[in-house]
Amino acid sequence: MPNTRQAAKRMRRDAKRRERNRYHLSRMRTYIRKFRKMVQEGKLEEAKAFLPEVISIIYHTASKGVIHKNEAARRASRVTQLLNKALAQASQNLGK
Template identity: 50%
Template sequence: MANTASAKQRIRNSARKAQFNRLHRSRSRTAIKKTRLAIALRDLEQAKVELAKAISYLDRAAGKGVIHKNNAARRKSRLMKLYNKAVAAAAAKKS
């Protein structure tokens, strides 16, 4: 247990920051999962919508310092690669 006033304040601050970080991390993870699910179900219209949300949430989390900017860039890149591969496969199937 913290003894000094400053130590108690740090506990309060870190708890508040942890809650903030958890919110943004959770939002981005959920958006990524929804995007991957839509791609797996070959629902490309829904995947496009979810992809835009995921990119937005990842950028927001990186901007706020919740995740590193390179981490966000890597995740966005992987999602885009997966989406583009699914679009290409759908186009090849139509031809």
């Protein structure tokens, strides 16, 4: 239990922020998970259309201060790389 009024206020504020951060982080992870599943299942056109939305959510999470901007850039780069790799592999398989 907090001993001072300031400590009590800080606890309330931290609880609100923690909840807000968890929401944004969970939302971002869910979108990334959905995207990865689409790519894994071979729904590449669907994933291609979904990619801008995923990247937008990632950068939105960074803008809220939940993750660092460099982490957002890294995550966005990795999901883009994943799609590009899958598309290249699919086109290579069609060429055979």
